[in-house]
Amino acid sequence: MELQVAKQAVRTASKLAHTVAQHHISSISKSDQSPVTVADFGAQAVIISALKQAFPGDPVVGEEDAAALRADDTLANKVWALVKEAAPHDKNLSERTNLFAAIDAGNYAGSAKGRQWALDPIDGTKGFLRGGQYAVCLALIVDSRVELGVIGCPNLGPRGGLFSAVRGKGAFWEPLFEESTPEKISFRHIESTKDATFCESVESGHSALDTQLKIAQSLGISNPPVQMDSQAKYCSLAKGDADIYLRLPVRMDYEEKIWDHAAGNILITEAGGVVTDMNGNLLDFGKGRTLKDNKGVIAAAKSIHSDVLKAVQKALL
Numbered sequence: 001m002e003l004q005v006a007k008q009a010v011r012t013a014s015k016l017a018h019t020v021a022q023h024h025i026s027s028i029s030k031s032d033q034s035p036v037t038v039a040d041f042g043a044q045a046v047i048i049s050a051l052k053q054a055f056p057g058d059p060v061v062g063e064e065d066a067a068a069l070r071a072d073d074t075l076a077n078k079v080w081a082l083v084k085e086a087a088p089h090d091k092n093l094s095e096r097t098n099l100f101a102a103i104d105a106g107n108y109a110g111s112a113k114g115r116q117w118a119l120d121p122i123d124g125t126k127g128f129l130r131g132g133q134y135a136v137c138l139a140l141i142v143d144s145r146v147e148l149g150v151i152g153c154p155n156l157g158p159r160g161g162l163f164s165a166v167r168g169k170g171a172f173w174e175p176l177f178e179e180s181t182p183e184k185i186s187f188r189h190i191e192s193t194k195d196a197t198f199c200e201s202v203e204s205g206h207s208a209l210d211t212q213l214k215i216a217q218s219l220g221i222s223n224p225p226v227q228m229d230s231q232a233k234y235c236s237l238a239k240g241d242a243d244i245y246l247r248l249p250v251r252m253d254y255e256e257k258i259w260d261h262a263a264g265n266i267l268i269t270e271a272g273g274v275v276t277d278m279n280g281n282l283l284d285f286g287k288g289r290t291l292k293d294n295k296g297v298i299a300a301a302k303s304i305h306s307d308v309l310k311a312v313q314k315a316l317l
């Protein structure tokens with residue numbers, strides 16, 4: 001039930017974003033200087049509305065809020081038109097006033113106990129703006145642990161990708177905009193770290209790419225890294241296109257957001273990988289809206305994760 005609802009909602013939101021991407025996209029700048037677009041707001045509205053219909057009692061930790069729309073009627077009308085086109089029969093979104101409430105329902109502060117959804121309506125908004133990779137990411141967290149994750153990647157591969165994982169059930173790929181049987185995916189088998197390929201951030205402000213280069217060298221890696229925005233990085237590892245994703249903090253005061261990692265986290269573990277922080281601890285999704293207790297992210301195949309962790313710790317001594 002949860003999986004079907006999450007997949008349908010991510011498909012609808014991905015279609016909305018993909019439609020916006022066919023035209024010139026403008027963005028507004030949030031208080032942290034990061035960009036947000038009409039597609040981020042629209043995708044958050046349709047996903048939260050679908051969740052509230054199926055699971056009215058479940059809280060949602062979503063990235064966006066409706067403040068900018070409440071203050072700008074033209075912007076609100078644009079988002080409303082997208083939402084009506086993407087989800088014309090949604091009863092929770094029958095009037096424009098419902099739009100703000102749906103988006104603002106993502107304001108949950110997070111908790112260590114019980115169910116909560118983590119939603120990144122568009123992850124990699126910068127990638128979205130440059131026509132690169134971006135991802136619609138939704139995860140169900142129960143008692144601080146991710147139980148289900150769904151990621152829509154409109155630009156990953158010729159048919160896009162809908163990635164999904166449920167704890168204990170494996171990781172799957174299917175084309176994003178067609179109905180077809182999901183295919184099981186997994187990490188590729190590699191014997192040694194020297195054969196590995198990194199998948200890394202595009203933004204040097206999001207991850208210490210210079211340090212990562214040194215770590216790659218210390219692991220004997222000569223393959224050039226693959227750079228892409230968003231949780232499409234986790235998807236690439238899970239389907240065996242790359243082997244290591246490092247996200248090493250550039251600023252020690254930055255706390256990673258749970259919606260930037262939750263769906264990718266279970267996709268990795270269900271595809272045969274391991275995710276820890278740079279101290280080797282599992283990510284704790286029960287500390288609020290951020291991963292307060294973790295610094296850095298290391299995702300890799302089970303067979304090489306401990307070697308990668310050692311190399312990271314040596315490089316940061």
Ligand SMILES: Nc1ncnc2c1ncn2[C@@H]1O[C@H](COP(=O)(O)OS(=O)(=O)O)[C@@H](OP(=O)(O)O)[C@H]1O
Pocket residue numbers: 034063120122123124125126127200201202203204205206207228229230231250251254257260
């Ligand atoms: N300083 C800093 N450090 C780490 N992460 C940050 C930082 N600033 C922003 N963000 C978050 O990065 C999210 C995008 O990450 P990506 O992996 O797509 O970025 S990139 O590959 O580095 O370009 C991006 O998510 P979206 O806003 O959903 O695009 C942000 O939540």
Ligand SMILES: [Mg+2]
Pocket residue numbers: 120122123124259260
């Ligand atoms: Mg994000």
Ligand SMILES: [Mg+2]
Pocket residue numbers: 040063120121122123124125
């Ligand atoms: Mg986002």
Ligand SMILES: [Mg+2]
Pocket residue numbers: 034035036063125
């Ligand atoms: Mg953002």
